[in-house]
Amino acid sequence: MTSEPRNNRSLLFEEASEWLIRIRENPQSADTRATFEAWRRTSSDHEQAWSDLCRLWSATGKAEPFYRPLAQSSKPKAPKAMRLPVFSLPRLATALAIVCVSALAVFFAAPSLMIRLSADHVTTTAEIQTIRLEDGSTVQLAPESALRIEFHDGVRQVVLVRGEAFFDVAKDTNRKFKVVAGGTEVEVLGTAFDVHVTEASTTVSVARGSVSAFARNASPPSSNNMLAPGDAIEIDERTGIATRTLVAADDVGSWRQGRLVVSNATIASVVDVIRHYDSAWITLADTSLGEQRVTGIYDLKSPELALGALVDPFGGRVRNFGSSVRVISRH
Structure with missing residues (x-):
């Protein structure tokens, strides 16, 4: 059972944009950098989304990168460095970053916008x-x-x-x-x-x-x-x-009672479903963990507990960064 509510390209671009803003706000945070690196290495699509965002920033050519390792990629065509505007006030820089990224996201989020315009009923x-x-x-x-x-x-x-x-x-x-x-x-x-x-x-x-x-x-x-x-x-x-x-x-339709019933489903596909019930951003950093198969019943009314019950038998762990980010990996 899987779910892909938004166009994958726009979704990953939005995620990359969120990471840019978070790192810009707190560039010295080792936890932020480590969590970002886990997200970036999850798949080649994540790498590409980050490279695309870096390339857009580099096109401005206005400043030196604030965190050079984040601008690097293993792909041959990756941008040399991510350049971000330098301001004396970090909050001002972040605000401008949000404005720029939001404008770019309008283009990439077009498929999601078209769905909302064409549908009679849409849920969040x-x-x-x-x-x-x-x-x-x-x-x-x-x-x-x-x-x-x-x-x-x-x-x-x-x-x-x-x-x-x-x-x-x-x-x-x-x-x-x-x-x-x-x-x-x-x-x-x-x-x-x-x-x-x-x-x-x-x-x-x-x-x-x-x-x-x-x-x-x-x-x-x-x-x-x-x-x-x-x-x-x-x-x-x-x-x-x-x-x-x-x-x-x-x-059948057990999600209406807050229950997710799965049989021989991959952990990755179950995480995809739980994402729809959790306001936090969830990333599965361990691909091999995501490939494990499970059979069970999970509580959609408590997404964080459901994630823990899902991955714990396989040595997985859910790490929370504040209330808005959950990273799933091995112990």
Whole structure:
């Protein structure tokens, strides 16, 4: 189970921008530098995001770097150094940095902005929203999710633009209820089910009744998959390949009660879900730890405790830097 609420490029650029501001405010902090280095080395995408930000700062050509190691990268094309404006007042420099980075982030955050403009309902971190549709159906929208309603000309259709939602559909024998999520389409008459869409795949789990889920670009149409209570299916966004599994019907949509139920999921994917319920910025600094698989139930109402319970059996530790940053690594 994974989730990618924002365009990955804009997300990482925003994270890099936050690190620039934090380090600029407290450049002598060894903890800040160590935590930053852990974030930067997490993946090549993190390195690239930081290099892109450094390159933008270097283009100003106005000052010497305030922390030269942070401007260096192992990539051949990395900028020589990150140049930041030098001011006599650190707070003034930070304020100007925030203004500049915010302006740059507008461009990189455009995909997220487009989602907000095109959706009828959008949730933020730790927010669950209940939506009552005109046909009597209800939708519970998970944190950091977006939904668009397309009821028209006798058609009951909604689009899950991002994230996860639990549908309890009112029966109407004259009109099927359709959910479009990425490259997947779900059709029902009256039932209760959960849909979770990411950039990589869409997962449909059934709590009551039956649904038909299929890849929209699949051929032939007979590739439809009928699901009964306790059935789940994950459809790959790129290939349309469907993988079926069994779940406990009572656990479908358990996030609505503040419970995350996972079976043979990677720690990294579970962390991705918990991020939507925690206002702190969470980074998984140990890639090998993230690859470990777990089966269990985690308390989404206490994200910090859930993270600890998740990684502790594998020698992991959650380090808190204030109330806004959590770094997960080995002991």
